[in-house]
Amino acid sequence: MNHAEQIAEATREIFSSMIMLEVTAKEATKRTDPAFSNSISGMVGLAGTVRGNLSIHLPATVATAVTTAFLGMEVESIDDDVCDAIGELANMLAGAVKTAIDPSGSDIKLSMPSTVYGDTYSLDCLDCGISVQVPFDLDGTEFSVELQLAEN
C-alpha cells in the first residue's frame, strides 16, 4: 500500500468504528497552500527511524459535527471538548498509520498530539520530503488527513 492508501484505510476504519460515520476518500494531493481559514488541525509527531507528522484538518463546522458524533454530546463551536476530540482523533489516526508504515512497532513512536485552530493560520512543514494529503467526503462536507515524512 502507498501512503495515500494507508491514510484512506486508517481514516475509514477509525471513523467507522469509533465515530460511527462513513467517510469516502477522494484523490490524494500534495497540499500547496499552507493557509487554513476558520478551521482546526490536529497533529501528532512521528519520531524514531521514521520522522514526520500526521495531521487532520477540518473546517470548524465539520469539526463540531465530528465531535458531536464522537463524544455523543452536542457542541456548537470550537471549545476545549472539540480540541481534545480532534487531538485524540489525530492520535488514533497516527497510531493506525504508524502500524501500516511500521508493522514491527519498533521504529516509530508518537509524540503528544496538539491542535491548532483559528480564523486564519498557516501550517508549514520544515524538512518534509514526503507530503501526502487525502481529502475525505463526509455527508457532502470535506476534511483532509495529511502525512508528512522527512526524507532520510
Add this chain to the structure above:
Amino acid sequence: MEFAQKISATTEEIFATMIFLDLAVAEPLTQGKEDLGCHISAMIGLSGDFNALLGIHCPAEVGLAIGGAMLGMDLDEIDDDTKDALGEITNMLAGGLKEAFAAEGTNLLLAIPTTISGSSYKISAPSGSNRIIIPFDLEVGRFYIDLKYSLS
C-alpha cells in the same frame, strides 16, 4: 527532571552561539491556556521515555528579529525564510533538550518541526497534560518557549 532549568539553559546556549542576541529569562508560567498573542510559532514533537511537544511562540516583530539575526539578513515580513529559521531553532532546542535528558539516562526521539503563522490562532494540548511556559525577553520584545509533556 527540572524541565524549566533545562529549557532555559538550552535556549540561552542556542541564542548565545547561533543567533547572537542577548536575552533574559523570566519567571516560568505554569497555567494552562494563556493566549500568548503570537503570530508565528514553531513546534516539534518528542517521544521516547516521555511524550512531549516543544514550541516557540513569537509576536511578529520578535519572530522577524530572531529569524533575521539567525540568518544575518533583514526580514520585514513572515515569509519562508522566517518560518525556516523558527523551525530550525525549534529543532535545535529539541536537540539540546534531548542531550540534556540523555545525560540523565532519559531517552527522547524527535519528530519534525511545523511552523504555525497567522493573525489569529490558538494551540492546545490534551487536557491533563503538564505544561510549562518560559518567557524570554529580547530588546525587541518577549517570546515564549513552551513544553507540554506527559510522564506516563
